[in-house]
Amino acid sequence: MAEMKTAAYICKGCELGARLDTATLVKTATKDGKMNLVREHDFLCSTDGVAMIRNDIDNEGVTHIAICACSRRAKTEAFNFTTVAMSRGNLREGVIWIRPDTDAARETTQEMAEDYVRMACAEVKAMQVPAGNQNTGTSKTLLVVGGGMSGMTAALEASKTGYKVVLIEKTGSLGGMAGKLWKRIPNREPFKAPMDSGVADLAAQIDADANIKVYLNAVIAKTAGAPGRFKVDIAVESGPTVTEDIGAIIQATGFTPYDMNKLPNLGGGQANVVDQLGLEAMAKAANGGPIKRADGKEVKSVVFVQCAGQRDATKEHLEYCSGHCCATSVKQAMYFKDANPDVDTVVLYTDLRMPGNNEDFYRAAQNKGVIFSKGEVSNVSASGNGCTVKFKDLILNEETSADADLVVLATGMVPTTGPDLDQLNEANRAAEGGDEGAKEQVIQMMSKSVLNLDYRQGPDVPQFKHGFNDSHFICFPYETRRTAIYAAGPVRRPMDIAQATEDATGAAMKAIQAMENAGLGKAAHPRSGDLSFPTARLEGCTQCKRCTVECPFGAIDEDERRFPLFNESRCRRCGTCMGACPVRVISFENYSVNTVGAQIKAVDIPDEFSEKPRVLILACENDAYPALDMAGMNHNEYDPFVRVIPVRCLGSVNTIWITDALNSGYDGVMLMGCKHGEQYQCHFVKGSELGRYRMSKIYDTLKGMNLEEERLMDLEVAITDIDTLPKKINDYAARIVEMGMSPFKGL
Amino acid sequence: MSDMNQQMTAKYKNNFLKEIEEQAEMGDWVKMCMQCGVCSGSCPTNFHSGWDHPPQELFMLIRAGKRDEVLNSNSMWNCVSCYNCYVRCPRKIPITHIMHGIAEYAYRIGRAPKSQPTLHLSQTFWNNATKTGRVNEVKLTQTLYFKDGIASGIKKAMAMQDVALGLVKAKRLNPLEAVGISHKCKDIKGIHAMLDKARELEAKRKGRTA
Amino acid sequence: MTSVVATNQTILVVGGGIAGMTAALEAAETGKQVVLVEKNPYLGGRTVQLYRYFPKMCHPTCGLEINLRRLKANPRIQVLTMAEVTGISGGKGNYSVNVKLAPRFVNENCTACGECNKVATTEVADAFNYNLGKVKAAYLPSSMAYPQRYVIDPSVIGTAEASAIKAACKYGAVDLDMKEETVTLNAGAIVWATGWQPYDAKNIQPYRYGEFPNVITNVEFERLADPHGPTGGKILRPSDGKEAKNVAFIQCAGSRDENHLRHCSRFCCMASLKQTRYVQEAFGDAGKSTIYYIDIRAIDRFEDFYQEVKANPNVSFVKSKVARISEDKNGDPRLWGVNTEGYVRYSEPHDLVVLAVGMEPSVKGVNIPAEVMSDSSGFLMADPVNAGIFGAGCATNALDVNRAVQSATAAALRAVQVVNKVARAEA
Incomplete structure (x- = not known):
């Protein structure tokens, strides 16, 4: 890699030039930021401004740029420099738009801007352009588990798109539940009569499709590896186990009807019911007759x-409705x-x-x-x-x-999802403790496993509610907590054939996408396309296993020496492992303990007699940071003593940032993350929950430092808190003033 | 119980819905009801006159096979034919017609209550109109007013005299009709032939002899 | 002139709501070139006009933020806003599409600094808030608007105000000479994701929508509940600004009705159940909701949400299609009808009535080639064998957000299949 050459750009547009002393900001970037090159521009996002930066990159050898202008969410088309490391100092939404344009406010506003310039410089110097992971698999064969309507549809749609498919079905024939139907509910005009299920036709298409390899009477004995390089052992009844190279997996294992024998009151189990x-x-037996x-x-x-x-x-x-039964x-x-x-x-x-x-x-x-x-x-x-x-x-x-003469009970769908991982983990713990019953239970539960994933975190995809593999997200129905493994059909959520067909087609889309991106070393949703990935300095690792246990996506295994083994293509780049690591050996090229830590250190902490407290805000970039941004757009003012650093997820927050901040004289720390618990809104599912759990342990440290508990504030924020968030910040800042300045200043 | 009633009971056994479908005008729409109740709520009478069952409930009773409750009900006799229910029904069920259809059927099999005023009006109107092919309004009014005796008839007539005079002035009512001098239609025989044919067709459709 | 790079391996996505954005992103993240066309000045469609989603009560802008970040990070998607498809010719694997672009009068120099807004004086109807409020003629549709670029309402063009707006912009972003233009682009496959519109409640004559100010629709109620809506999130009724503590929800306002929409619109039961939570949130135990329904269609796992709302003593359920609405002297809408469970007549005044209007597909009046058929309600049904144009989201069926995204993901694959075939043929 070329030698690092840093540059900072200070924009004077959008009133920045009028409200701030940009000449001083230039000095700040040069002196404190120690940037090799610092330039001002009247209108940085203009063609001219962008050309200036481009020229510095192309002709001056600039490799790291700090853009001190508007929010990282704004003007992304203009500031689109993918070949260099880039940070954004948020002077507009983060400073001038949240401060009044008064003489009284000028000094603190300027100080805020100077800090953000220092922070942007410090951050970018700690960053590298992600090189992409070379250790990725290249298999683009899709594995479909289950040969019912959903499975057959997924297989055929993937084949039609040009991908090879391995389809395994545990019974001796394709068709699944749909194959047991006499007719199906109509899905096209005129919606007036039952229609042929189409199962036979699909099965015939699969037979005739050279791209689809079918294993009947087969189950998965073991799934090892990661997206793009899964090794799947397929146990075929009366035959040897076969191993297939697989890129992505669709679980379409369907459902069984709820056992009507559990409904004796409704005649379940009796004749003529x-x-x-x-x-x-x-x-079917009547074949159209009586x-x-x-x-x-x-x-x-x-x-x-x-x-x-x-x-x-x-x-x-x-408890649920199965949707199709009416x-x-x-x-x-x-x-x-x-x-x-x-x-x-x-x-x-x-x-x-x-x-x-x-x-x-x-x-x-x-x-x-x-x-x-x-x-x-x-x-x-x-x-x-x-x-x-x-x-x-x-x-x-x-x-x-x-x-x-006859009663028909419309019983519901019970998904075939495999064991519940939480229950399994509990049983495992008890079994490890020597509980014989638990050992039996583990064996029993493992026998129900569908995927038999050789993952540290259990053999199947974590379930959502009522045993389904559904996604919790309204906007992202296919999200599971196992990368490149998607659920389709009634195993995901109760559904009828029409919906299962759509669902399987959508799942095939996601699986194909996952295979393509795994091959390129790119992250899957929600940081789609991200080329960074976590690495660990194993020489510093204490084998505490926190990263392997906490990873919400089961991306990390343990190797034979019990060190964490990162499977990058399973990773979603949330940084929870980085936040969990007590010895701080895990980092991303463009996001690390250091990129944030350097920003925390870059902030100028006035002495305790200045009456200028400093509050660090670590804000989730998915919801809290946009909310702060929009507060700026709406000119909702907030306290000038806060300094905001966006984080990928609260789960990525390492406690060292907080203790370092408090040790170095910050008067308070606010954590802003998404809702957790049953109605969680964290896009990394467990990230905010794990982050919060971790933070709850810090209070002992605070006690040890003789600091008030309130020096750390954990706030649940939604993206819509545009008006309420500034108020909460101000309330907290006022509380800090009441409490008095931190005794750690200047130490 | 009339013979007709017994015949029908025997024919349809417990399947009252089928009975209504085949025998009552537009009765085959009853099954399309989804019990939303917009018909009942839309009735301008607000059931002040003491309806036994609103339409949607009547339909449910038919489906539930409650033959006596339906046929003894006064509901279908109370319909004022405003068509609000029909217009608002999300299933486009011709509720007004069905109400009349059920009333007509109840009458046909001898289940209509004696001295049912709606029935009386309908019969009077029908006889009056089909006799000459035109309605003799004075005679129709007389018949209705005096059905409960002379005293009550005079009382009613007195109460309405302003209206009657107004109608006469506006040439909407010809007092001579009282003595049978009224305008007749051109081809009364043709009208009677038409009505006979209609009766024949209707009987055929409902699977019975006229 | 707007320039668009597109070939017969490009996927054109028509409609930039949640379905269109999803289809575009899924295809682009699989390596395909995509052109996304949206008729509004911003992306997000109807979902961003919702305050919260059922059943999680989370905010649509949260998902939009992620989708916008995906979009900003993906060089394969070209976005055209204020754009409408006016003609399609050619066939599967090689379409030629005319797109009409309305002038925004603001170019990409815009920094969203808002100086133009400060000098604008004319107020125009705020379409983002279903016209419940007004915005200045130089406006940003919402804080989440993407592109983050102001719009100048055509009504002020040619006035002195327009010149003042232009003068206020230091960045040359205001271009008053911008004209409507039509671009023609090539596409191998098309995803039609034009979404839906709320059924016009004026057609339901007995409910007197448009006459009685306190009879509003479910989509309007979303804006009332939203802190960034016209009332700042206060549930105030339109006639007199009084707090609407006693709210009636009328289900199937237009849906399941052969006089209006034949189909069940699916989302409206859940939407009303959700909206009872807004009332509860705003007024606590003083907030009362009544849902007038035919069947509560809280399908599959949404049942949990229904049971929760049902357990709330401040919410009552009446099995009844409301017959008509009258207005009391104090402005209260009064509902008339019959509870069909046991036959109970009611004549009930409420502070506010919310009509749970259904979905009408936004495909009517659009000239889509014959290979795409529509069902009796106007929803698209693609010919499974011959089509290179695929419906997605609510253009194909009455769907909730989750199912619309699912449908769009499937549509993306169908489009990818076509362009992959083109690529293979040309390789």
């Missing part, structure tokens, strides 16, 4: 009980009506959930004579040669009953 899948089998019961009797009356063992507020059964019962009622319009078909529901144009499907069923009653079923019992369904008719407001 079936679940929806049971009815599909009867319809549907017959197990005893051979033609069904002349049927009652569908919706939400059987679902939407259960008592939590004894499934439309499925409508479809199944049509099986009867289409074969014989005289069959009595009654659907008992509490809320009929048929979104979109399924409303037309509902209408079509009514038109065919299917009767819908809003009712709560209390009991299904055998009576005569059939069943009696007791229910409360909620419209007529009366207890009543209906007799039927």
